[in-house]
Amino acid sequence: MSATADTLAPDPDEEPTPRERLAAVLEQRLDVPMAVLAVVWAALVAYELVAPGAVRPALATTGNVIWGVFVAEFLLKLVVSGHPLRFLRRHWPSLLFLVLPVLRVLRIARALRVVRVLPAARVVGSSYRAVGTARGLLTGRLQFLAVMTGIVTFGGGQLLYVIERDREGALTSLGDALYWAANLAIASNVIYTPVTLAGRLLSLVLSTYALVVFASLAGSLGAFFVESRQERAAVEDEKGET
Numbered sequence: 001m002s003a004t005a006d007t008l009a010p011d012p013d014e015e016p017t018p019r020e021r022l023a024a025v026l027e028q029r030l031d032v033p034m035a036v037l038a039v040v041w042a043a044l045v046a047y048e049l050v051a052p053g054a055v056r057p058a059l060a061t062t063g064n065v066i067w068g069v070f071v072a073e074f075l076l077k078l079v080v081s082g083h084p085l086r087f088l089r090r091h092w093p094s095l096l097f098l099v100l101p102v103l104r105v106l107r108i109a110r111a112l113r114v115v116r117v118l119p120a121a122r123v124v125g126s127s128y129r130a131v132g133t134a135r136g137l138l139t140g141r142l143q144f145l146a147v148m149t150g151i152v153t154f155g156g157g158q159l160l161y162v163i164e165r166d167r168e169g170a171l172t173s174l175g176d177a178l179y180w181a182a183n184l185a186i187a188s189n190v191i192y193t194p195v196t197l198a199g200r201l202l203s204l205v206l207s208t209y210a211l212v213v214f215a216s217l218a219g220s221l222g223a224f225f226v227e228s229r230q231e232r233a234a235v236e237d238e239k240g241e242t
Contacts, residue, residue: 026080034073035133041066042126042151046158049119050174070129071098094132097125119162127155141220145213149185156206157181160199169195185210 041063048059074094081087088095134147157178164170171177171192183189184206194200 022080027077030073031137034070035137037066037069038126038129038133041070042130042154045122045126046154046174049158049161067098074098093128097121097128120159123155123158123162127151130155141216145216149209149213152206152209153182153185154178156185156202159202160194163198163202164194164196167195170199181206185213188214 044059044063044066048056048063051059078084078087130151131148134144134151138144138147157174157180160171160180161174161177171180176192180192183191184203188207188210190203190207194203
């Protein structure tokens with residue numbers, strides 16, 4: 001599903017109302033198209049970082065259209081949910097990332113660009129949306145971890161590129177930044193030390209993520225072997241009884 005996964009789920013302590021059941025059906029219908037749109041948006045955000053100046057206006061327009069679709073989806077779910085306050089309380093990050101693009105038309109937008117906050121927020125927003133999509137559509141734990149690692153790598157590389165672009169001693173291309181992020185997020189392998197404090201903090205986050213994923217995989221494998229052993233023991237017991 002999208003980044004607003006489980007946004008319309010009824011309260012587990014209450015009997016679902018007809019409106020909540022209708023909301024659940026709506027969310028299921030929106031799963032696939034919103035997933036495709038989330039992937040397209042993430043790709044556009046990445047390409048806009050390195051695109052020639054001549055095509056950036058078209059990319060920005062396309063991105064704004066996609067953003068408008070996400071806003072419409074969010075408002076539709078807000079209305080259909082029947083519990084607006086609960087909806088907003090559970091999913092305030094989605095609202096935050098939808099509001100950030102509005103800063104482009106405000107005076108504060110110029111200052112935000114100077115400190116690279118707005119471009120970084122767009123990268124984080126597209127990554128958050130993609131993670132939400134994966135969480136809703138993928139039921140397998142290992143599948144979700146694999147897709148999320150790809151999203152984290154892609155978003156982490158973009159973030160480093162945005163944060164350290166044009167800084168002395170920094171990586172000079174988005175490809176190099178993505179390679180750095182892949183090494184950190186997958187193997188916790190440090191091949192480059194960022195030159196900014198924000199970049200170093202990002203490096204710590206990606207290294208921590210790699211450790212968490214490794215622990216999750218180890219736990220999943222351990223559980224698999226334990227279950228296999230229990231199944232074999234149960235089969236042997238049944239054979240012994242017969």
